[in-house]
Amino acid sequence: MAEAENAQEMFTGTKEVAESHRFDESRLAEWMEANVEGYQGPLTVKQFKGGQSNPTYKLFTPDKVYVMRRKPPGKLLPSAHAVDREFRVINALYPTGFPVARPYGLCADEGVIGTMFYVMDCVDGRILWDGTLPDYEPAMRRQIYEAKVKTFADLHNTDWKAAGLEGFGKEGDYVARQIHRWTKQYKASETEHIEDMEKLIEWLPENIPPGDTTTIVHGDYRLDNMVLHPTEPKVIAVLDWELSTLGDPLADFSYHLMNWVMPSGDETRGSLSSIPDLKAHGIPTMQEYVDMYCEHTGRDGLPQLDYYFAYNAFRLAGILQGIVGRVRDGTASNANAAKNADRVRPLAAFAAERARMAGMKD
Incomplete structure (x- = not known):
């Protein structure tokens, strides 16, 4: 049980962007200005502690918070880290009413931040890491x-x-x-x-x-x-x-x-x-x-x-x-x-x- 409790603490929240996952944030801000409906900067970027497969970032603006998922940089296994597939299924499910975050856009141009990425809404709620739910009745x-x-x-x-x-x-x-x-x-x-x-x-x-x-x-x-x-x-x-x-x-x-x-x-x-x-x-x-x-x-x-x-x-x-x-x-x-x-x-x-x-x- 201790491991699960540590996981809750270890993976919850954000941290400063890891050195290996940094990118030109001004380029991302330019892309969001052009592609994300209602976007208004300035932009502040943090990285989620969880999400080991595809690096995941929390994007703060004065009026709204977004989430960005990207392919990691470096050598990748064939067919892994398919953020374009993630975006497609979220984009298909969102209009049906199935609970997914609102998708805003996919960027396949690796020249923006170095790898493919997509941006979606940040859904405010609870992410629980321990399936035994020790904090609940x-x-x-x-x-x-x-x-x-x-x-x-x-x-x-x-x-x-x-x-x-x-x-x-x-x-x-x-x-x-x-x-x-x-x-x-x-x-x-x-x-x-x-x-x-x-x-x-x-x-x-x-x-x-x-x-x-x-x-x-x-x-x-x-x-x-x-x-x-x-x-x-x-x-x-x-x-x-x-x-x-x-x-x-x-x-x-x-x-x-x-x-x-x-x-x-x-x-x-x-x-x-x-x-x-x-x-x-x-x-x-x-x-x-x-x-x-x-x-x-x-x-x-x-x-x-x-x-x-x-x-x-x-x-x-x-x-x-x-x-x-x-x-x-x-x-x-x-x-x-x-x-x-x-x-x-x-x-x-x-x-x-x-x-x-x-x-x-x-």
Whole structure:
């Protein structure tokens, strides 16, 4: 629990812009003057403490506060840091009423600040880093989790074609494509040999559950990737759409369910497995949460969760190995990114254990 409390303090708020992420602020101000409706300077720039993948900045003006997300400078993995994709999905969802920040503009001209970026509204509310919600009473915890799952179901229920997201991703074979993507990025970032990862790379693509459907998927839906209303149990903005695409909603939702089954030592995702009595704590059990999601989406249940847990732990290990690789290459923007190296091997072991429960042979 202490790690999660430290995370709340460590990642909340802003800091001076890191030396490696500085840019010509006057060029940004000129771009905003020309491209952001209602913009009036002068401009003051701070950097958020969180947001290790894409550096994220808080832009202050006398009358309004904005947020800027940019690609990090330096050597980047193929297809990573897709801020243009983030902007596209936010721009598509905002008119539908789904809770995202208002988008103002995307700049693909690297001559402005050195890398591609976009600017959106700064949504005022709470970002909570500990999924156990230690500062809240059981009734409020329950309401926050109900709001989370309802918002997630709303995303998967959104008509992505009507929202203008045709071509945002391929229809079908989402899990197969994800396994291929994260295998490729894992290999590109590999810093040590992990036997469990090698077994999963071989077994997972051969045993994908049939019958996936296509929806918008977030890719990393979790408590600290959303803004809650300042006082109410209501999601007012979902953040960090870098991994979003069109894909299998069950893969997306089961990744979120990892909070219930993640090894208790992995506190940075707000693991709930260390809470002996979730009901008394006010947080739904995994089955209750699954039932809520199914009710909101019209499903009868979630089949083959062990496979999805194996797949998702493998995917998370691949993501974290990518961060480790960026530390190696000097492009990671979070001072704590190096600690992720210690998480890759346990996640691979967890994924292999779930895969064996789903039928993988040693």
